[in-house]
Amino acid sequence: MAALLLLATSAVQADATLDRIRQSKQIQLGHWPGEVPFSYLDEQKQPTGYSIELCKRIVQSLSKKLNVDVQVNWVAVDSKTRFTLMDDQKIDLLCADTTNNAERQKKYGFSHSIFVAGTRIIVDKKSQLSRVDDLKGKRIAVIASTTGETLVRNRALNFQVIPAKGLDEAWELLETGKADGIGYDDILLADRSSRSKAGAAQYEFLADYLSVEPYGLMMRKADGDFTKAIDHVLGELFVSKEIYGIYNRWFVNKDRNIPVGHILREDFLTPNNYPAYP
Numbered sequence: 001m002a003a004l005l006l007l008a009t010s011a012v013q014a015d016a017t018l019d020r021i022r023q024s025k026q027i028q029l030g031h032w033p034g035e036v037p038f039s040y041l042d043e044q045k046q047p048t049g050y051s052i053e054l055c056k057r058i059v060q061s062l063s064k065k066l067n068v069d070v071q072v073n074w075v076a077v078d079s080k081t082r083f084t085l086m087d088d089q090k091i092d093l094l095c096a097d098t099t100n101n102a103e104r105q106k107k108y109g110f111s112h113s114i115f116v117a118g119t120r121i122i123v124d125k126k127s128q129l130s131r132v133d134d135l136k137g138k139r140i141a142v143i144a145s146t147t148g149e150t151l152v153r154n155r156a157l158n159f160q161v162i163p164a165k166g167l168d169e170a171w172e173l174l175e176t177g178k179a180d181g182i183g184y185d186d187i188l189l190a191d192r193s194s195r196s197k198a199g200a201a202q203y204e205f206l207a208d209y210l211s212v213e214p215y216g217l218m219m220r221k222a223d224g225d226f227t228k229a230i231d232h233v234l235g236e237l238f239v240s241k242e243i244y245g246i247y248n249r250w251f252v253n254k255d256r257n258i259p260v261g262h263i264l265r266e267d268f269l270t271p272n273n274y275p276a277y278p
Contacts, residue, residue: 017226022066030091031078037250049210050250055095061233094218101276105248109227110216112234112271117219118265119148119210120186132208141170151185151210190258213276238268
């Protein structure tokens with residue numbers, strides 16, 4: 001009897017969000033106003049970006065699934081409010097660049113991975129370096145007091161670590177030959193290379209990741225059926241390869257050149273919500 005009651009309770013919890021969306025014909029989507037190109041405001045002050053586009057596709061699918069015209073209520077979030085707003089049911093889905101890690105998975109649900117960021121090392125192509133081990137004993141610029149600095153210092157390769165105050169300072173070290181590489185968040189490094197004097201084609205990432213941080217759309221952990229509905233939409237985009245057109249619209253354009261990385265390509269081929277590592 002206790003087991004049956006537990007199953008019944010779980011079913012009610014899993015259906016709660018979908019039932020409320022069906023009855024109210026509304027969904028609360030969290031957006032981050034300044035996280036370009038994932039979630040930000042356009043010139044008309046409307047939410048836009050890669051994650052926003054994916055969430056809009058999910059709402060379209062939910063409208064068909066629930067046979068109602070689901071209206072979107074956009075709710076702005078930041079690093080301090082995104083979790084409390086989710087806990088208080090003020091948002092149903094967070095459409096941003098949220099890292100899926102093991103600690104967060106204890107309380108929240110995550111969709112299939114929609115992007116993979118991580119700490120990597122970028123070098124000048126002329127160096128002909130390909131792996132992190134090739135940089136043993138060489139000069140690596142890092143941004144002081146970041147995860148990147150910690151990860152670089154923890155590698156037992158006798159790096160000559162050069163702390164910089166910011167990415168522009170670190171980039172100058174690389175451009176002037178005072179550093180052999182920069183260890184930092186790959187998406188930010190890729191964006192910076194696109195704006196460099198020589199252009200993105202002059203630089204390349206080493207194959208190794210110092211860390212891997214998958215991004216997912218976040219919802220409440222109890223929303224099992226809601227999560228399945230979201231993953232169904234994303235899975236269709238992945239299988240049809242339509243996701244590549246959506247991705248390129250935001251990451252491969254006149255503003256930036258960040259092609260799909262090999263780990264994210266594998267995630268598109270085999271959808272999953274594996275947490276960050278290490």
